[in-house]
Amino acid sequence: MPPRVSEKSPYRLLVEGKDDQHTVIHLLRRHGLDYDAPTPNLPYIHAAGGCTPLLESLTVAAKSYERLGILVDADQDPQNRWDEIRRRLEMVGVRLPEFATNGGTCVTGVNRPDSRIGIWLMPDNLQAGTLETFLSRLVPPGDSCWLFAATCTEEAGKMGAKFPKKYFSKAQLHTWLAWQAEPGMPFGTALTAACFASDTPKALDFVNWFKRLFLANSF
Amino acid sequence: MLRNINIEGYRGFDRLAIEGLKRVNLFVGRNNSGKSSVLEAAQIIASEGAIGGILSSLKRRGEIIPGNQAEGRTDEIDLPHLFHGHKIKLGSAFKLEGFNDRPVSITCEISTTSSNEARFPLLPGLDENEEDSAVGLNIIVDGAIKTRLPLSAFGTLPVDWTRRRPGNGTGLLGGDTVSNRPVRVVPAEGLAPQSMSLLWDGVALTPEEPKLIEALQIIEPGIERIAFLARETARPSAGIVVKLKDSDTRVPLGSLGDGVKRLLFLSLSAIHAACGYLIIDELDTGLHYSVIDGMWRMLITTAQRLDIQIFATTHSQDCVTALGRLHEDYPELAREVAVHRLEKGLAHSVCYEPGEISTAALQEIEIR
Numbered sequence: 001m002p003p004r005v006s007e008k009s010p011y012r013l014l015v016e017g018k019d020d021q022h023t024v025i026h027l028l029r030r031h032g033l034d035y036d037a038p039t040p041n042l043p044y045i046h047a048a049g050g051c052t053p054l055l056e057s058l059t060v061a062a063k064s065y066e067r068l069g070i071l072v073d074a075d076q077d078p079q080n081r082w083d084e085i086r087r088r089l090e091m092v093g094v095r096l097p098e099f100a101t102n103g104g105t106c107v108t109g110v111n112r113p114d115s116r117i118g119i120w121l122m123p124d125n126l127q128a129g130t131l132e133t134f135l136s137r138l139v140p141p142g143d144s145c146w147l148f149a150a151t152c153t154e155e156a157g158k159m160g161a162k163f164p165k166k167y168f169s170k171a172q173l174h175t176w177l178a179w180q181a182e183p184g185m186p187f188g189t190a191l192t193a194a195c196f197a198s199d200t201p202k203a204l205d206f207v208n209w210f211k212r213l214f215l216a217n218s219f
Numbered sequence: 220m221l222r223n224i225n226i227e228g229y230r231g232f233d234r235l236a237i238e239g240l241k242r243v244n245l246f247v248g249r250n251n252s253g254k255s256s257v258l259e260a261a262q263i264i265a266s267e268g269a270i271g272g273i274l275s276s277l278k279r280r281g282e283i284i285p286g287n288q289a290e291g292r293t294d295e296i297d298l299p300h301l302f303h304g305h306k307i308k309l310g311s312a313f314k315l316e317g318f319n320d321r322p323v324s325i326t327c328e329i330s331t332t333s334s335n336e337a338r339f340p341l342l343p344g345l346d347e348n349e350e351d352s353a354v355g356l357n358i359i360v361d362g363a364i365k366t367r368l369p370l371s372a373f374g375t376l377p378v379d380w381t382r383r384r385p386g387n388g389t390g391l392l393g394g395d396t397v398s399n400r401p402v403r404v405v406p407a408e409g410l411a412p413q414s415m416s417l418l419w420d421g422v423a424l425t426p427e428e429p430k431l432i433e434a435l436q437i438i439e440p441g442i443e444r445i446a447f448l449a450r451e452t453a454r455p456s457a458g459i460v461v462k463l464k465d466s467d468t469r470v471p472l473g474s475l476g477d478g479v480k481r482l483l484f485l486s487l488s489a490i491h492a493a494c495g496y497l498i499i500d501e502l503d504t505g506l507h508y509s510v511i512d513g514m515w516r517m518l519i520t521t522a523q524r525l526d527i528q529i530f531a532t533t534h535s536q537d538c539v540t541a542l543g544r545l546h547e548d549y550p551e552l553a554r555e556v557a558v559h560r561l562e563k564g565l566a567h568s569v570c571y572e573p574g575e576i577s578t579a580a581l582q583e584i585e586i587r
Contacts, residue, residue, distance in 0.1 A: 007583060007585075008585060012584075046582065046583065048582060053581065053582065056578055057578050057579070057581070057582040057584065059575065060571065060575045060578050060579045060582070060584055060586075061582070061584060063569050063571070063575075064560075064569070064579070064584050064585075064586065065584075111565065111567070111569055112562075112565060113564075
């Protein structure tokens with residue numbers, strides 16, 4: 001369901017794609033922030049259509065919004081990704097620390113009083129990975145099928161399945177989702193259906209970063 | 220060309236700094252963000268203190284108190300509205316600064332005079348006794364008091380002073396420039412027919428005439444020639460006729476729609492702004508989005524050819540996104556343009572390059 005927060009909002013969260021958009025919305029809903037009944041200051045979540053278009057839009061976005069959140073995959077080289085974000089934001093006068101902050105980064109923005117910019121590198125601001133890595137860690141511990149999903153994915157790889165190794169988490173996750181009460185739920189729906197836990201330490205870190213960036217009186 | 224502008228205490232601005240001015244500058248922002256005030260300020264700076272140049276802007280805002288000929292009262296400028304806070308007292312001042320190859324600083328200040336004070340340069344024709352009135356507006360250009368204009372008891376400024384100025388260009392209220400650089404204004408509603416006719420007189424049969432026809436061809440490619448006939452009428456395009464290709468019947472300009480009129484206003488004004496400044500309110504008013512690309516190309520090439528610096532406003536997203544396309548297709552033209560966004564409460568404008576405009580369009584970031 002598309003958020004009812006206006007795209008003209010001076011608060012914006014940039015994400016790579018629809019999966020990220022829905023993950024955020026549904027995870028927040030489990031923590032009392034409902035995009036269907038939005039509180040003030042909830043940001044408009046914009047899917048940029050990929051990591052490259054998102055990064056290319058950073059300077060304009062940083063100049064145009066009062067509070068800007070950036071959610072991207074760390075992919076295989078988190079420091080490289082961080083350095084690129086840092087380089088681009090420097091061009092408009094935003095200073096980022098040398099390394100991403102564990103728990104999500106928040107800094108002062110430019111141009112407007114109380115302007116803020118925040119960055120979260122999936123999965124956890126430290127390690128390589130993607131949204132799927134983050135979600136994998138929300139699988140309830142002791143879930144009977146999760147390990148089996150890993151085994152199957154490995155076997156499938158050996159039997160000639162075509163997924164590249166870097167997408168193992170993604171393959172495992174979608175395999176596991178195929179076995180849930182409603183097979184093949186998209187991430188957002190699965191979050192709402194509580195297939196995933198939503199209060200692991202990292203999930204809470206994410207929600208707290210979001211609140212600090214957009215909702216709190218100060219960050 | 221002005222590089223930066225600083226505004227202090229003028230109209231809605233306590234302080235506003237505008238940087239990164241280029242040859243062509245488009246100001247955007249919500250209603251009441253101060254776009255028209257910035258145009259006025261640019262106009263005053265460009266004409267180095269001629270606040271009379273903004274008289275028509277004041278009329279549009281309803282800040283001219285009509286006089287009464289029968290009672291011998293002249294029109295008056297309701298001056299307090301030029302000052303931040305809408306109130307004036309002794310010492311109230313606003314300051315406008317522009318920076319190009321040399322800085323220009325204009326301060327308008329409310330102060331008193333007494334007969335013991337040093338004599339300021341007077342406007343010829345001024346009755347000396349009037350100079351002793353208690354309170355006046357000093358217009359100070361680059362530190363030197365250029366003009367002193369007595370105010371009425373209500374803080375209003377008689378417009379009649381414009382008629383007392385000499386004809387040779389020192390009339391600061393009258394709108395002449397001291398620097399000899401022309402400052403041309405194109406209001407949203409266009410120009411009066413007599414003004415257009417006068418402007419046409421300067422173009423007819425000169426090398427600029429074919430350029431002007433090219434501009435009109437952006438909307439109507441069939442236009443071959445244009446002529447201004449002698450007519451007594453107040454409608455803006457009455458008396459202007461056009462010859463279309465493949466037709467022997469001349470056609471009134473008005474029958475071709477509002478867009479052609481607008482391009483005519485813009486072109487005529489630009490030609491007369493050579494080596495100076497062109498100030499355009501609501502740039503694309505009357506223009507369909509399909510001709511805005513052509514309008515930008517025409518405006519920028521004209522500004523380059525005639526060495527004009529342009530300050531314009533728009534409300535329209537089409538006008539802004541067209542710059543993104545211009546950046547893709549004609550980057551050497553697009554790089555002459557900067558977009559400056561004004562927001563209430565911000566002490567400086569936010570400047571965008573045309574490359575950023577196309578990114579913004581792709582990512583649905585609204586800039587206007």
